[in-house]
Amino acid sequence: MVTVSGGRPRPWLSTLDPELRQHIQNCPCPCDHMGYGNYLDYQIQQCPHEYPNRETSFNVPHYYNGVRDYYHPYDYQTSIDSCSCSSGSDASKATFRGPWCVCLVVCIVVATLTAGLGLPLALSPREPPRTSEERLVLVKKLLKETPLIDGHNDLPWNLRKFTHNRLFKLNMSAISEEEPWSTSKWSHTDIPRLRQGLLGAQFWSAYVPCKAQYLDAVQVTLEQIDVIKRLVDYNAEHFSLVRTTEEIKTVHKAGKIASLIGVEGGHALGNSLAVLRTFYNLGARYLTITHSCDTPWATGTNTKTQEGLSDFGRSVIKEMNRLGMIVDLSHTSINTAKAALNVSRAPVIFSHSSAFSLCNSSRNVPDDVLKLVAHNGGVIMVNFYTHHVTCNDTATIQDVINHINHIRTVAGIEHVGIGAGYDGINMTPSGLEDVSKYPYLLAELLADPSWTEKDVLSLAGLNLLRVFEQVEEVRDKWKRADVLPLEDAVPPMHNPCSSLYS
Structure with missing residues (x-):
């Protein structure tokens, strides 16, 4: 052997x-x-x-x-x-x-x-899906990997209008069948439609009307932050409140909708950096610098002056950078937007705006500012309100795609996102009637050979995640450098609604 x-x-x-x-x-x-x-x-x-x-x-x-x-x-x-x-x-x-x-x-x-x-x-590239059904199947697969993130939803304000923020008996899975939700043109959001829309993360707006400025704006904002947190808690099977990019990813993997808070309107601060810090500590992760009205330190879209940010306004931007709070420039005047882009050391967003070249609404972003946002590393999140899409009462899903493509052409694919503005608008494009329709938008983009799967994921959520991560990086860098909270204040104002100790 x-x-x-x-x-x-x-x-x-x-x-x-x-x-x-x-x-x-x-x-x-x-x-x-x-x-x-x-x-x-x-x-x-x-x-x-x-x-x-x-x-x-x-x-x-x-x-x-x-x-x-x-x-x-x-x-x-x-x-x-x-x-x-x-x-x-x-x-x-x-x-x-x-x-x-x-x-x-x-x-x-x-x-x-x-x-x-x-x-x-x-x-060799994979053969693209030929039918709309095949594209929708692909979109569903893609959105399991990357969260679809919408920059702005006004459901919290409708909760205030329709229920006075009383949520105990509110069934978020059935409101589309109940009054006044079922007949309101301002209502586009409930849990079943959010699930159909494959939404991965949502910035819920803590909105305060301009008429609350100098009155109870701070209180109303706190109440809106409170209702957002209670909405999430009461529907914990579907929602989870998050404060970081890592939490967004974790919650998305768990099959829930990551819920973030955005404060809409700088007048909500009551001219106080302490209030800004308080909002951040309560979970707010962006501040829309102005709404339709001016503040003592920033001008909004309806302003007639050429002013932008005051010295205190620049301090607001710097303090947001220090905190790790995203600067949102929707609703700001062009001069305010340019000034904020010049001051901010972190990327900014337009949470719900479209392209001015296609619709000359003051809410939309001109090409020169689109280029500045690209240089800043920020994102313009396209709005679905028909008056910001076509400047009239009607629009189609293709009109929204035209805005997306224009921003992509001018600023680059890395700088465009989605900020529909549902529940804060009363006219929506055909094909994008409510929060269930996001997949149809992405499927239509995939029908265009110039749009790759990676491009669609960038639009859907990767771009916003990148911005948020970079905002957090600036925060962490400043923290290591021991940058202290700012203590600037607006010059004293003679306001009958303010105490003598302000």
Whole structure:
């Protein structure tokens, strides 16, 4: 009986080529030898003394299939000679003679040809879905990987109007069948339609009307933040309040809708940086600098002056950067937007605005500002209100796509998002009637060969996630630098509704 190193019987060795038989019999490597004991069936040599220690090699970058990685066994292939399977004889050292070496060469050639033929197939683009049904299936798959994030929804204000913020008996899964929700042109949101719309994250607006300025704006804002948090708590099966980008991702993976708070209108601050900090501590993650009205420190879209930000207004932007609060420029005047872009050290957003070149509403963003936002790294989140899409009472899903494409052309795909404004608008485009329709918008974009799956994901949520992450990075950097809270104040105002101690 013929045996190999280690004493295991191999009766078929006597039938092999003498040189190959001698190699197998004397090879110290514990290899299977392709059924004979040859290491060729592994494509890499498996001599234990040649493997690197994974612990000591983990931090060394490597590339596998074009992707940067920190460990893969193919990174550690060794040469044939590095694991010497010699018997001490000249015959066994002749590593490039004999049928086993021919087999090695054949395997290498076959592997190379296979890789060469397979690479073009791997790099060739996948055939796009042809029908709307196929595109919707693809959208559903994509939105399981990346959250669809809407920048603005005014449901909290409708809760105040319709229920006076009383939520205990409110069934958010059935309000579309109840008065006044079922007949109101301002109502587009409930849990079933949110689920149909595949929404991954929503900025809920803590809106305060301009008429509350100098009166009870701070109180009303606090009440709106409170109703948002209670709405989330009462519907915890579907919603989860989040404050960070990581929490958005975690909640999305858990199958819930990540809920964020945005304060709409700088008059909600009552001219106080302390109130701004309080809102942030309560969970607010963006502030819309103005609404339709001016504040003592910033001008809104309806202003007739050429002013932008005052010194205190610039302090508001800096304090938001320090806190990690996103600067929202929807509703601001052009001069306020430009001033804020000049001051902010973090990316900004327009949470619900469209392109001025296609509809010259004062709420929309001119091309020169679109370019400034791109330079800043920010995002313009396209609004669905027909008066901001076509400047009249009617619009279509294609009209919204035109705005998205225009912003993409001027600013770049990295700087466009979605901020529909549902429940704060009373006229919506056909095809985008409520929160269930987001997938149809993305499916229509995929029908355009110029839109890739990556582009759609950037629009849907990746761009906003990037902005939020960079806002957090600025916050963390300033924290490490021990940047202290600002203590600036607006010059004293003679307001009959203010105390003498303001």
